[in-house]
Amino acid sequence: MKQTDTDDCGAWPLLVRLFFTQRANLPQLAAELQLSPAQCHVLHLIEPGRPMPMGQLAGTLACDASNVTGLVDRLESRGLVRRRPSAADRRVKVLELTPTGSRLRALLLDRMTAPPATLRRLSVREQRTLVRILSRLLE
Amino acid sequence: MKQTDTDDCGAWPLLVRLFFTQRANLPQLAAELQLSPAQCHVLHLIEPGRPMPMGQLAGTLACDASNVTGLVDRLESRGLVRRRPSAADRRVKVLELTPTGSRLRALLLDRMTAPPATLRRLSVREQRTLVRILSRLLE
């Protein structure tokens, strides 16, 4: 079970390359929606109808809480996100998408998940295999 | 059967999720090497013994040329990268890793390609399959 860390046939290095490739074209995709990469990340994380405390967002983004304040400030000023006080704990503020934010998020996911041309090189069967394997990676 | 996977729309959203997951933990990994995410990206792109013109780097990063100037300034001031004039065209400056830069790059790739725990859920055979499929995506 433990054996293949150094002997995994290079699967992870390939994913790293894929990661950097995607990282490079996120800015342009974001710019088309008048967003920054970080804002895309936030929009991606807040699902419609699933409000999220700011602290949890900071945790998921793995960044400082004060950074989230600024990010949300800008998103809120554009009417994409709302801060709501939490009923349970008056310290926490919960974030939820506005209708506009929901629509923009849908548009973003649509563009991001528009498969690149290279994906068409795979057969349907290979794609299913890929889905099965990736699902297990994402638990 | 929440969704149809008769087409390619299943695999890419998963890769997008994987992408954002990795995006979130790059800052910490970078910080351990006293680097920023962007600097990691640059270091990842300049291979030892394969000098790269600044313009090409800007193209691959899909960012403005002036941004590369600053990135390289900081990397050069830390002795990780060198600017060299190009013999063929005196306008271009070619970037190459210093020995220190090469070592740090190796360390970075080592850490980045240290497979996450989730990868161990896959059998060797599944990992090979993943490698085969990803190679075709990246070729």
Place this chain on the structure above:
DNA sequence: CTTAATACTTGATGATGTCAACTATAGAGT
């Protein structure tokens, strides 16, 4: 009730990124 811990904000600072203007070189066409 006092004290400590948590959630978020503020202000300072550096890094990242874009744009416009600039220098220097290259590559035309005339």
Place this chain on the structure above:
DNA sequence: ACTCTATAGTTGACATCATCAAGTATTAAG
């Protein structure tokens, strides 16, 4: 040659991203 245009890189102005330290408000613990 000589102008005209395009390209490679830098600089300066400015917004965003990100961290840290300090501060406020609230919660929780002793």
